[in-house]
Amino acid sequence: MSELLLQLEGVHTHIGQYHILQGVDLAVPKGGITVLLGRNGAGKTTTLRTIMGLWHASRGSVRFAGDDITHSPTPDIACAGIAYVPESMGIFSDLTVRENLFLAARGVKSADQMDEARLEWIFGFFGALKKFWNQPAGTLSGGQKQMVAIARAIVEPRKLLLIDEPTKGLAPAIIQGMIAAFRELKQTETILLVEQNFSFVSALGDTVAVMDGGRIVHSGSMAELTEDRDLQHKLLGLSLDTNQ
Amino acid sequence: MIRTLLSGDLPRSRLLSALLLAVLFGLAFAPFLFPGARSLNVAATICVFIVLVASYDLLLGYTGIVSFAHTMFYGIGAYGVGLALHAMGPSWWAIFVGTAGALSLSLVLALVIGLFSLRVRAIFYAMITLAVASAFAVLASQLSDLTGGEDGRTFRVPELLQPGFHLIEGEIMGRAIDGKLITYYLVFSAALALFLFMLRIVNSPFGRVLQAIRENDFRAEALGYRTVIYRTLANCLGALIATLAGVLMALWLRYVGPKTMLSFEVMTDILLIVVIGGMGTVYGAVIGSALFILMQNYLQVLMKEASGALAGVPLLANLFHPDRWLLWLGVLFVLSVYFFPTGIVGRLRTKAALRRLR
Numbered sequence: 118m119s120e121l122l123l124q125l126e127g128v129h130t131h132i133g134q135y136h137i138l139q140g141v142d143l144a145v146p147k148g149g150i151t152v153l154l155g156r157n158g159a160g161k162t163t164t165l166r167t168i169m170g171l172w173h174a175s176r177g178s179v180r181f182a183g184d185d186i187t188h189s190p191t192p193d194i195a196c197a198g199i200a201y202v203p204e205s206m207g208i209f210s211d212l213t214v215r216e217n218l219f220l221a222a223r224g225v226k227s228a229d230q231m232d233e234a235r236l237e238w239i240f241g242f243f244g245a246l247k248k249f250w251n252q253p254a255g256t257l258s259g260g261q262k263q264m265v266a267i268a269r270a271i272v273e274p275r276k277l278l279l280i281d282e283p284t285k286g287l288a289p290a291i292i293q294g295m296i297a298a299f300r301e302l303k304q305t306e307t308i309l310l311v312e313q314n315f316s317f318v319s320a321l322g323d324t325v326a327v328m329d330g331g332r333i334v335h336s337g338s339m340a341e342l343t344e345d346r347d348l349q350h351k352l353l354g355l356s357l358d359t360n361q
Numbered sequence: 362m363i364r365t366l367l368s369g370d371l372p373r374s375r376l377l378s379a380l381l382l383a384v385l386f387g388l389a390f391a392p393f394l395f396p397g398a399r400s401l402n403v404a405a406t407i408c409v410f411i412v413l414v415a416s417y418d419l420l421l422g423y424t425g426i427v428s429f430a431h432t433m434f435y436g437i438g439a440y441g442v443g444l445a446l447h448a449m450g451p452s453w454w455a456i457f458v459g460t461a462g463a464l465s466l467s468l469v470l471a472l473v474i475g476l477f478s479l480r481v482r483a484i485f486y487a488m489i490t491l492a493v494a495s496a497f498a499v500l501a502s503q504l505s506d507l508t509g510g511e512d513g514r515t516f517r518v519p520e521l522l523q524p525g526f527h528l529i530e531g532e533i534m535g536r537a538i539d540g541k542l543i544t545y546y547l548v549f550s551a552a553l554a555l556f557l558f559m560l561r562i563v564n565s566p567f568g569r570v571l572q573a574i575r576e577n578d579f580r581a582e583a584l585g586y587r588t589v590i591y592r593t594l595a596n597c598l599g600a601l602i603a604t605l606a607g608v609l610m611a612l613w614l615r616y617v618g619p620k621t622m623l624s625f626e627v628m629t630d631i632l633l634i635v636v637i638g639g640m641g642t643v644y645g646a647v648i649g650s651a652l653f654i655l656m657q658n659y660l661q662v663l664m665k666e667a668s669g670a671l672a673g674v675p676l677l678a679n680l681f682h683p684d685r686w687l688l689w690l691g692v693l694f695v696l697s698v699y700f701f702p703t704g705i706v707g708r709l710r711t712k713a714a715l716r717r718l719r
C-alpha cells in the first residue's frame with residue numbers, strides 16, 4: 118500500500134446541536150485522486166471543512182503528513198500545505214483574477230513575482246484565465262469562477278488539494294475540460310475530491326470512499342466500484358448507465 | 362508619475378476624475394479663490410474629514426469592521442495636542458509630545474480593543490466600540506481639571522501658526538501670508554500626504570488581504586491568513602490616522618472640546634460620508650466629505666435665499682425656511698442613498714465600466 122498523506126480516525130464533528138460526522142475513518146494515499154462520494158447531507162463537505170479546521174472535530178484525530186492537525190487553526194493547516202476549493206467556488210469577487218491568485222501565492226511579495234512558468238502551466242488547463250487576467254472575478258461565468266478557485270489552489274505546489282463538487286452547476290462542455298485538467302493535475306498533486314457526479318469521478322478517481330449518515334460505509338479502488346454495478350446500486354442508489 | 366502617486370488606483374471614470382480634480386484644485390487654492398474666514402474654515406474641515414473618513418473606510422469599506430470608536434481616536438489626537446499645548450505652552454516640542462502621546466495611547470487602545478473583541482461577531486464588536494467610545498467621552502467631560510470638561514480648552518499654537526504672524530509683508534493675490542494661511546497649508550499638505558499613504562495601503566498586498574477578509578473571512582483563513590491579526594492591524598492603522606486627523610483639527614481650531622471632537626454626531630457624520638461617497642473606494646472620502654461639509658455649511662444660506670425669493674408663496678416659503686435645513690439635508694441623503702446605493706464613486710465607476718464594455 119502506498120504511503121498515507123492524510124488519515125482521519127473516528128472523527129466526530131458537531132455543528133451546533135447537530136451531530137454531523139459520527140466516526141469518520143478515511144485514508145488518503147499520497148498521489149492521485151481519492152474520491153469522496155455520497156448523497157446530499159452524508160457529511161462530505163463537513164469532512165473537508167473539518168480537515169481544514171473550519172469546524173473542529175469534537176472527537177477523533179486528523180493526521181496530515183505525520184502531524185496531528187486535529188485542533189490546529191485553519192491558517193496553520195493551509196500553511197502546512199493543504200489547499201481548499203469550497204463548493205461555492207470561494208473566489209473573492211471584488212478582486213481581479215490576478216489578485217485572487219496572488220493572495221494564494223504566499224511565497225511572493227507582489228503579483229508580478231508569481232512563478233510565470235507555473236502560471237503558464239495553469240493557463241494550459243484554464244486558458245480563459247489568461248484572457249480575463251485583470252478582470253474582477255465576480256464578473257466571470259460560473260465555469261470560469263470554478264477555474265479561478267482551482268487555479269488559486271494550485272498556484273503554488275501543495276501537498277494536498279481538497280476540492281468540493283467542482284462540477285456543480287457547470288455545463289457538460291466545461292466538465293469535459295475539467296476532466297482533462299484533473300487528469301493532468303493528478304500526475305503531480307494529491308487530490309481529495311468530493312463529488313456527486315459519478316460519471317465525472319469514475320473517469321478520474323484512483324481510490325474511493327463512500328459516505329452515508331456521517332460515516333464511511335465503503336472504501337476501495339475506483340476501478341472496483343466502477344465495474345461492480347450491484348455495489349454502485351447498493352452504495353449510491355445508481356448505476357453508471359443512468360448517469361452517463 | 363500620477364499612476365505611481367495614486368498607487369495604480371486611478372479614478373477609472375472621467376466624471377470622477379473631473380470631480381476629484383475640482384476638489385483638489387478648490388482645496389489647494391481655497392485661501393485665494395474663496396476669501397473669508399468661513400470659507401477657509403470649511404476648506405480646512407473638508408481636508409481633515411477626508412483623512413478621518415478615509416481612515417474609517419479602511420475599516421468599514423476595506424475590512425468590513427463596523428466600529429463606533431473612530432471619534433474616540435480622533436478625540437485622542439485633538440486632546441493630546443491641545444492639552445500638551447495648553448500645559449507646555451505654544452511650542453513645536455509640545456505639538457510633538459502631544460502627537461506622540463496621542464498616537465501611543467490610540468495604538469494601545471486599538472490593539473487592546475482589537476485583540477480582545479475582533480474575534481467576536483461584527484455586531485458585538487460594534488457594541489463594544491460604542492461602549493468604549495461613550496465611556497471615553499464621559500471621562501473627557503468628567504476630568505474637567507485636565508480637559509476643561511464640557512467647555513473644553515483653548516490654547517495657543519507656535520508663533521508661526523498664529524493668525525497675527527506675517528511671513529512676508531504685503532499680500533499675494535490679495536491674501537496676507539499669515540499664520541492662518543500657513544496653518545491651512547499645513548493641514549492641506551498633511552491631509553494630502555495621509556490620503557496618498559492610505560491609497561498605498563489599500564492597494565498593497567496587505568490591502569488585498571483586507572478586502573479578501575471583508576468578502577469572506579473563512580476563505581481568507583483557508584488561504585493561510587490569520588484574520589484576527591490582519592483585522593487588528595487595520596484597526597490600529599485606522600486609529601492612528603484618525604488620531605492624526607484629530608491633531609490637525611485641533612491645530613486648526615486652537616480649541617478642543619467634547620462636542621466638537623468626541624460626540625456621536627461626528628461619528629454619524631463619518632458614517633454618512635462613507636456611505637454617500639462610496640465604501641471601499643478611498644476616493645469616496647474626498648467626494649463625500651466635500652459634498653457633506655459644503656451642504657452642512659451652505660445649505661442654510663441657500664435656503665435663506667430660496668425662502669426670500671418665494672416670499673409670496675406661503676407654503677413653499679415656509680418649506681424652504683432656513684430653520685428646516687436639517688430636514689432637507691436628511692431628504693438629500695435619503696435620495697442619494699436611494700439613487701447611489703454603492704455611493705457616488707461606486708456609481709460613477711460602474712457607469713464608466715459599463716460604457717467601456719459597450
